[in-house]
Amino acid sequence: MTPDEIKLAMRAHLRERSPSALIVDEFGINGGNVIADVALFDEHLSCGYEIKSAADSVKRLPGQVTAYSRVFDRCTIVCDPKHVGRAEPLLPAWWGIILIEDGRFFLLRE
Numbered sequence: 306m307t308p309d310e311i312k313l314a315m316r317a318h319l320r321e322r323s324p325s326a327l328i329v330d331e332f333g334i335n336g337g338n339v340i341a342d343v344a345l346f347d348e349h350l351s352c353g354y355e356i357k358s359a360a361d362s363v364k365r366l367p368g369q370v371t372a373y374s375r376v377f378d379r380c381t382i383v384c385d386p387k388h389v390g391r392a393e394p395l396l397p398a399w400w401g402i403i404l405i406e407d408g409r410f411f412l413l414r415e
Contacts, residue, residue, distance in 0.1 A: 306358060306359075306385075306405065306408060307358060307360075308342070308356055308358045308360070308361065310408075311356050311358055311383060311405055312330060312342055312343060312356060314405070314408060314410075315342075315343050315354060315356065315383055315410075316328055316330070316343060318410055319343070319345055323345060323347055325347065326345050326346060326347040327345070327346040327347070328343065328344070328345050328346075329341075329343070329344045329345075329346070330342070330343060332344035332353070334353075334372050334373065334375075334376045335372040335375070335376075338372070339368065339369055339372035339373070341353040341354065341355065341373060341376075341377070342354055342355055342356040342383075343356070344377070350378040350379060351376070351377045351378050351379070352377055352378065352379045352380070352381065353373045353376065353377035353379075353380045353381070354380075354381050354382075354383055355369055355373065355380070355381070355382045355383070356382075356383045356384070357382060357383070357384040357385060357388045357392065358384075358385055359385040359387055361385075361388070363388055363391045363392050363395065366382075366392060366395050366396075367395055370395060370396060370397065370400070374397065374400075379399075379401065380399075380400045380401070381400060381401035381402065381403055382396060382400065382401070382402055382403070383403045383405055383410070384402070384403070384404065384405065385404075385405060385406070386404055386406055389402065389404060389413065393414075400414070401414050401415055402414040
């Protein structure tokens with residue numbers, strides 16, 4: 306799946322789970338130097354989602370983790386299976402991991 310297809314599927318998934326939440330694509334943080342692929346805001350918390358498709362790399366992930374962690378209550382990486390092994394060691398224990406494969410989401414870490 307392309308990053309845009311993953312983002313569209315993620316938005317639909319989040320909308321099902323949180324129908325009244327505000328969901329924003331390309332949410333700028335850290336003065337716009339880092340862009341959260343998808344952000345969710347409801348009355349109780351904020352969540353940032355970083356998407357890593359098969360065509361992406363995890364090279365910028367450490368900086369993204371720092372920026373996301375300063376802004377969002379919860380953070381999750383949504384990634385292609387090829388990135389799980391490289392991404393997991395770069396994430397704090399409180400970050401979630403969602404695997405996307407064949408258009409389906411699999412929760413690996415809450």
